[in-house]
Amino acid sequence: KHSIQKQKYIGYQNTIDTTGVTQISTSDPDSRQIMTRNNISEVAYTVQTTVDALHNIPIDFKVTNENDSKAMGSMLRRSKTILGHNNFTAIYDKGYHTGSEFDYANRLGIDVLVAIPGVSAHAPDTAFDVEYFKYNKTADSYTCPAQETLTTNGNWYAKKNGKSITKMKHYKTSACLTCKLFTKCTKNAKGRLIERSQYAHLIYQNKVRIENNYEIYRRRQAIVEHPYGVIKRQWDFYYIMTKKTIKHAAADVGLIFSAYNLRRIFNLIDQNLLKQYLKVLAFYFGVLTPFFKAFYGLFCFKNEEYFFPKRILIVV
Numbered sequence: 462k463h464s465i466q467k468q469k470y471i472g473y474q475n476t477i478d479t480t481g482v483t484q485i486s487t488s489d490p491d492s493r494q495i496m497t498r499n500n501i502s503e504v505a506y507t508v509q510t511t512v513d514a515l516h517n518i519p520i521d522f523k524v525t526n527e528n529d530s531k532a533m534g535s536m537l538r539r540s541k542t543i544l545g546h547n548n549f550t551a552i553y554d555k556g557y558h559t560g561s562e563f564d565y566a567n568r569l570g571i572d573v574l575v576a577i578p579g580v581s582a583h584a585p586d587t588a589f590d591v592e593y594f595k596y597n598k599t600a601d602s603y604t605c606p607a608q609e610t611l612t613t614n615g616n617w618y619a620k621k622n623g624k625s626i627t628k629m630k631h632y633k634t635s636a637c638l639t640c641k642l643f644t645k646c647t648k649n650a651k652g653r654l655i656e657r658s659q660y661a662h663l664i665y666q667n668k669v670r671i672e673n674n675y676e677i678y679r680r681r682q683a684i685v686e687h688p689y690g691v692i693k694r695q696w697d698f699y700y701i702m703t704k705k706t707i708k709h710a711a712a713d714v715g716l717i718f719s720a721y722n723l724r725r726i727f728n729l730i731d732q733n734l735l736k737q738y739l740k741v742l743a744f745y746f747g748v749l750t751p752f753f754k755a756f757y758g759l760f761c762f763k764n765e766e767y768f769f770p771k772r773i774l775i776v777v
Contacts, residue, residue, distance in 0.1 A: 486504055489704045489706070490706065491526055491706050492505060492704075493505075493526040506707065507525050507527065507529065507532075508522055508714055509522065510688070511539070512685045512687070517684060517688060518725050519721065519722065520543055522718055524701075524710050530557065530558075530559045531561075532562075533553055533559070533565065533573070534566060537565065538569060540571075541569055541571065550574060551573045555575070555576040555578040557575050558664075560660030563660055563667060573670075574681075575671075576681075577668060586645035588606060589606055589642070589645055593605075594606070594655055596661075601615075601630075605634075607636075611634045611653070612633075613657075616630070617629065617659070627660070628658070629656045629658055631655070631656060632655040633653065633655070634652070637651075692718075698717050701713050
């Protein structure tokens with residue numbers, strides 16, 4: 462028995478080594494271990510959602526098996542396609558704060574407001590944190606709290622973070638070694654080193670937008686949590702019920718969002734007006750149905766075994 466189990470795990474390891482995947486889920490092949498909240502990890506899917514601010518209606522969703530850090534760009538692209546323009550502002554929480562995604566948004570011509578995460582590493586004295594080093598765009602240099610100038614040799618260095626590689630410039634000064642404030646500023650024996658990302662200017666622009674539009678950003682939770690509050694709290698839809706691939710999970714989520722949007726429409730539109738819309742829809746459906754039936758009969762029934770092998774179709 463133990464030998465069988467061992468061979469099974471050896472097989473998993475061989476799959477990882479030969480395919481390049483980093484995780485294998487035995488219960489659902491597409492699900493992955495993901496950090497969900499407060500450093501809690503679960504084997505799960507994540508649901509990316511775009512919600513219209515006017516009526517709190519989801520206009521798009523995508524089920525993924527990755528965290529939020531690389532999701533912003535693709536969702537913005539989809540939103541631009543759905544709306545047909547880029548004249549809108551998108552609001553995100555701090556999980557989406559990634560330099561390459563700001564670059565994606567910038568290339569799409571879309572303004573974003575992304576919450577700024579807390580500093581992950583502090584100087585021995587927080588008064589010497591990197592945020593207090595002032596950047597001089599013209600000279601491409603930093604001025605530290607001790608009024609010394611940190612310069613760069615102009616070279617870009619590759620910094621790897623997981624699968625991503627970001628180009629960085631390094632800024633430093635020899636004045637560190639004789640500075641009286643050295644121990645408050647850094648623990649590095651060679652002196653303070655400042656890294657500047659290739660996306661630093663875009664990150665700064667987001668910071669300015671947040672500062673100038675903080676009241677707009679504060680609406681984020683009320684907008685996006687409205688549908689999730691109803692779906693989770695009122696309808697008790699806390700978990701994806703279907704398993705075995707993202708495709709099945711996405712169908713499950715799509716049905717619940719369709720139900721939510723219908724419910725919102727019933728609340729937003731006058732009953733009599735909604736009936737008029739439905740009558741018009743029924744009319745067009747009645748007019749177009751014969752054409753679809755003709756198309757279906759022409760192309761499908763002649764090759765029924767090819768299109769629908771051993772399948773029963775139920776029309777409701």
